[in-house]
Amino acid sequence: MTQEKCIDFDQVIDRRHDAYSYSSKWSTSREIAEHCGLREITDDHIALFTADMDFRCAPAILDALHATVDHGIFGYSTIDGCPSYADAVRDWFARRDQWTINTDLMLYCPGTVRALEYAVEAFTEPGDGVIIQRPVYPPFTHSVEELGRNVLNNQLIRHTNQDECGDLYYAMDFDGLEELAQRDDAKLMILCNPHNPVGRVWSVDELVRVADICTRNGVMIIADEIHGDLLRAGVKVHHLAQVAPHARVMTCTAVNKTFNLAGLAATNLVFSDAKDKALFSRVLGHAEPSPFAISAVIAAYNQGEEWVDRCCAYIDRNIDDVIDFFERELPDVGVRRPEGTYILWFDFTQRCRALGIDGDELHRRIYEEAKVILQDGLNFDPDGGEFFQRMCVPSPRSVLMEACERIAAVLAE
Structure with missing residues (x-):
């Protein structure tokens, strides 16, 4: 069995409280909160807005970094x-x-x-x-x-x-x-x-x-x-x-x-x-x-090739599971399987019309009530992105699906 086959993409790693994480994605800082359009980020928030993964790196990379540490000199390179x-x-x-x-x-x-x-x-x-x-x-x-x-x-x-x-x-x-x-x-x-x-x-x-x-x-x-x-x-x-x-x-x-x-x-x-x-x-x-x-x-x-292939397969399943969930629970929310990236682009227009809410209220319900941090579509399209949200899905499936359950709960009629 190779090292890559030992990687567990389902493992939930604490990137918010681990002293050595320094993660901006999982930070509760005021600056990150303001960037995400939130009054504050709490420990209950699930972060799916930044395009990085919640998976440990390939073992070969970790080995190389350990060897660099063991060398012990970190001068100009x-x-x-x-x-x-x-x-x-x-x-x-x-x-x-x-x-x-x-x-x-x-x-x-x-x-x-x-x-x-x-x-x-x-x-x-x-x-x-x-x-x-x-x-x-x-x-x-x-x-x-x-x-x-x-x-x-x-x-x-x-x-x-x-x-x-x-x-x-x-x-x-x-x-x-x-x-x-x-x-x-x-x-x-x-x-x-x-x-x-x-x-x-x-x-x-x-x-x-x-x-x-x-x-x-x-x-x-x-x-x-x-x-x-x-x-x-x-x-x-x-x-x-x-x-x-x-x-x-x-x-x-x-x-x-x-x-x-x-x-x-x-x-x-x-x-x-x-x-x-x-x-x-x-x-x-x-x-x-x-x-x-x-x-x-x-x-x-x-x-790292084997790790990438296994990671992409895991992301494929994440994407399929999220899309299946929305087709089942919120079928009027638009989302399409991307050809590339680990990003989903959601259109909540029909759901918002059914609920009689605008983009600000959509944001409030997802970000503050559901406590899921996505990225507002207006950042990507100032003229037509009001009812859109971007979700990054390279997270353990349990975390990702909990976020979907929360979103569905606050957007139910």
């Missing part, structure tokens, strides 16, 4: 001259996705949100336009607006029940994307694949079409692909740079989501052009991962 780091990243994507990375065009960055911010600063000027596709991860908006650039929203098209793809299936508005890309101020597009929160894994045809539109109009693409290993059974991810080598792309990859290592902040960027890597580097300045991040990345990509 570097991956320069450490070929095993770049080799581990390259081999993972070659093996899993048949994507060949030129490691000479790879660059470390301490976190994906920072990478987005640095990219906006490096590749645009104040007043320029950056295309995003709402509903989308809130830092896409923040990284644009807080640096004095303008959001150009290419709203995703949602299918309805009458469409053959069913409810809550999202597609791209390519005509709208073309119009935005043709604008003189459009300089950059931030693409999310798999998409957070709607769960689409964009097809080759969709990605090539995006690349063609942006290339034809001189728009660079930042491809946030950090959820690319978290796929449903039978789904394959295609990397934009892989299927559209003619495009100007900076790809964000990371062990953070795949291996639950967000606290180690190890994002690896892959550029299609050395000049773009140099531009980004000037904004980034000097940045190197900690020795713990270096050890974790090498161990994860070289020895």
Whole structure:
């Protein structure tokens, strides 16, 4: 029996009171409460709002971190001259996705949100336009607006029940994307694949079409692909740079989501052009991962594959159980099985209409009465997200289903 087979994803680990956890997801701090739209977070609250896992890391990663501790010296670290780091990243994507990375065009960055911010600063000027596709991860908006650039929203098209793809299936508005890309101020597009929160894994045809539109109009693409290993059974991810080598792309990859290592902040960027890597580097300045991040990345990509596969299978079951629960208990709540990510995107519109409540009351009932912390849809779509909620499901099934029971109880007629 391998070490990975000993992992118990059903184990409930206390991340709120353990002295060595330091979890922001399970914090009861005033700052986190305000961020979640709560007066306070109590010990009774279940946290399902942050995209990290409540599972212990792969044993191979823990072994590597223990070995790093045992070394006993934690001075300045570097991956320069450490070929095993770049080799581990390259081999993972070659093996899993048949994507060949030129490691000479790879660059470390301490976190994906920072990478987005640095990219906006490096590749645009104040007043320029950056295309995003709402509903989308809130830092896409923040990284644009807080640096004095303008959001150009290419709203995703949602299918309805009458469409053959069913409810809550999202597609791209390519005509709208073309119009935005043709604008003189459009300089950059931030693409999310798999998409957070709607769960689409964009097809080759969709990605090539995006690349063609942006290339034809001189728009660079930042491809946030950090959820690319978290796929449903039978789904394959295609990397934009892989299927559209003619495009100007900076790809964000990371062990953070795949291996639950967000606290180690190890994002690896892959550029299609050395000049773009140099531009980004000037904004980034000097940045190197900690020795713990270096050890974790090498161990994860070289020895963590079985753990990832078992974790994804567990998440698949979580997703199915949650969707089955809502179909049974609250059938007028919209939710669709995502193609990728560990995120569910809920539409409570019909339930709220039946109850005669608005988005604020929906929030109050879920967050304060049920004591379940999700993330409000307005963060992802300021114009159309009032009755939407995002749920992250990589938690022990007992915790997850208790949260669903609580939500159903406060939204019953």
